[in-house]
Amino acid sequence: MNSDYVISLRNVAKHYPIGDGRFTALQDINLDFSQGEFSGLVGPSGSGKTTLLNIIGSLDSPSEGTASVLGKNIATLSHKESAQLRNREIGFIFQVYNLLPVYTVFENVEFALLLQNRSEAERKKAVMDALEWVGLTHLADKKPSKLSGGEGQRVAIARAMVKRPSIVLADEPSANLDARNTHGILQTMKDLNRELKTTFLFSTHDEKVMQYLERIIHLDDGRIAQDEIVHAQSTPT
């Protein structure tokens, strides 16, 4: 396994028991991702995109094969080690922004840093930096219910990026956004990818998202159907 890769998957399979038999969600997955990649898993519903993101995000472990993230074998991590890996190295962005409704924008972004026991001054600076990246410093004191869809997803990006993770996993991040907002948040993520060299891995079937990807992995029935390097347009339309 090449240690230059931030994510390395070898013969990964995932089975779920169903009655006396089993359902295979992933099979023969062999993938490597380098630092700073802007890639996407593409495929219809049930093709295994989310299962694969869950394994890379150390929320699940493979039934067979080896999944290595930042040199750590996901299958051998304890619950606590998995949580630490997510806490320090992995950011998640969801299709519904999943902001905590009782907390302000600032507090939502700050939460990830609270788990790292950082000082208040450090947290404040990091949160304001993250909100500045996504252009929302003026909404720091607002509750999520006062935000538009695009603003909510930008907050989610800030929350994922505030701890400066090595990897960001984005599961259908444009599902609830219109075209203008989709391009807006994708451009923001692309900028962060360039500026911070963060590895982005998307799960999507949205053509607008695919326009930004540099590498597209097509999944079909849990197997890799195609793994293609594409040249993303600098300003897709």
Next chain:
Amino acid sequence: MIRFLIKGILRDKNRSLLPVVIVSIGVLLTVFLSGYIRGVMGDMIDLTARFQTGHLKVMSKAYADNQDQMPNDLALVDLSRLLQELKQDNPKYDWKPRIHFGGLVDVPGPGGETRSQGPGTGLAFDLLSPGSSEIDRLNIQNSLVRGALPATPGEALLSEDFAQKLGVQPGETITFFGSTMNGAMAFRNFTVSGTVKFGSAAMDRGTLIADLGDAQDMLDMDNSAGEIVGYHNAGAYEDEDARSLAAHFNKNHADGDEFEPVMQTLGQQNNMGAMLQYTDHMAAIFVGIFVFAMSLVLWNTGLLGGLRRYQEFGIRLALGESKGAIYRSLFTEAVIIGLLGSIAGTTFGVLFCFLLQKYGIDISSVMQDSSMMYPNRLRARMSLDLFVIGFIPGLFSMVLGNLLAGIGIYKRETAQLFKELEV
């Protein structure tokens, strides 16, 4: 992190308000009912001890077996020697002889003919000695409704209700008819010096109170008394001490004679032992009941809250919080909410207890025909433990309810939970 959790609790009314209200109500009921039961039972025990049982009582064995009949023919004789012995051997108790007797109270008219009459219960004790502890113990001075305390032999008190029924005024003469300890007829004139009301229907219905010397004289009970009651100088009944003392006394006086003196504790008379245990255990019973009931309610509340917060837990898992940390934060939240509810419930519970102690509830109308030594006004009793007793069910049930609800989250596989969270 705790500050972050507190912010969430305060801002999310669904997470905090209902559990706080449930805990507050449970704690309020625990505190209030504990104070109420302790007050009511305590008053009843206290009243019974003061008028009937003492903390300890010495009687002849035969008298003890038939004491409901006030059998003065079985009374203690050689009273002064026995009193001397009791005072010498057990100086931490105040020993006082008393005589209970029954008979007919007759009120003569101007010509000597009967104007009115009725059955009366007599109680005789040391009324005339200067500074007699019995007057304070039986609260005679404060119970006076009309007239004054007896100052000379031949004066007596009547209960106010009895006096009104007979149409007797202080200063008038009454005649008591009964029987001596030898079975002969006894009668004696008393001047009613005043009337009293004790606040117990059993006592207020028809009681005549006379000095011990007058009763001994009237009933041919020279150097005799039906019973000697003992009261701990500290004022409170000490069951263990009383039991030990009674056992020692009975062992020393066991000679097989039916007139041998026997000593009984408060707990050994009138089923008061069960009452004492009931009072002692009541607080524990209430705490147990409310812990159980509130835990079930809060478990359900916790489950509903947990389901509602699945999304939040999923986000927190994704952000790198471990399941153990989420579970611990649920515990911390439960402690915070339990404390808030306990403080609110204790405040109101103690306040209600204080009001019930101060003003009481008048139940005299329903106690008119009762023969129980029971106060006419129900009162709670404040004590320091009321300030802490509610925290046991308040904290315990909230924490137990939340932890039971949280087990579901803890036991699920992270990915499965994450999937269920639909994040």
